[in-house]
Amino acid sequence: MVHNPEKTYWHHEKQDSKQEIITIALWPYRSLGSRGYLYLMMGFIGLIFILSLLFYSLGAWPVIWFLGIEIGLIWLVFRMNYNAGRNFEQISITPEATVVEKVGWRGDKRHFNIPSPWIKASCIKGEGRSDKLILKYHSERLEIGSFLPPREKSSLADALNKSFERMRGAA
Secondary structure, three states, X not given: OOOOOOOOOEEXXXXXXXXXXXXXEEOOOOOOOHHHHHHHHHHHHHHHHHHHHHHHHOOOOOHHHHHHHHHHHHHHHHHHHHHHOOOEEEEXXXXXXXXXXXXXXOXXXXXXXXXXXXXXXEXXXXXXXOOEEEEEEOOEEEEEOOOOOHHHHHHHHHHHHHHXXXXXHHO
């Protein structure tokens, strides 16, 4: 599955008239798009170029190499951030089971198949740490949406529990 941040995060699918599947896709929010990134880097490179000319005119030409390294480091940090933004999780809920698929930025996939009658979502408040959104089933726990902000985690936990109840009623 390829995700598109321009589309909605939540959607329902009905494969036939008997079986409903609730599918929820989660991915990290990125406020700076590719065009904004291009403008930011062009502005930064322009600023570094002007500073390079200034240092060169002052006779401090060795500083120019450090300014070049600075551009490379900033590019590397942004690249790492954008790679982390390719993480996503897909949760598919049916009356029989809930399937969680976690896809890392390198494309590695992990699947978790959880019986739907035994599942519950909860948001655990962390002291000094970020809140955790946990799916509890039997004696197991699975953290999902670790990249989401705390406000979204609690509302997602409520929405997931409503979806689980809806599917239990459909079974």
